[in-house]
């Protein structure tokens with residue numbers, strides 16, 4: 001782990017009923033992210049592009065509901081991130097814990 005913020009997640013829950021991901025951190029902070037927000041923040045090559053390719057997110061103004069309806073699986077990537085599988089089968093995006101700490105979903109940041 002690098003950087004000044006070395007807090008780690010102690011609990012990660014995803015709630016398909018409310019379409020939100022909840023993380024409890026080792027400093028007792030809790031963060032919540034809506035699925036649609038998370039999907040927009042996918043940083044994989046297919047979503048944000050690579051080289052000369054712009055990526056899917058640059059080409060659209062709205063996500064299709066099936067792209068963020070549910071998380072069907074969640075995989076831990078080493079000790080540094082999570083890799084969700086979305087309801088449309090998309091699963092190439094890794095969300096690093098360092099980045100999740102700094103991501104703030106405006107719908108859930110009123111605390």
Ligand SMILES: [Zn+2]
Nearest residue numbers: 042044047093
């Ligand atoms: Zn992606």
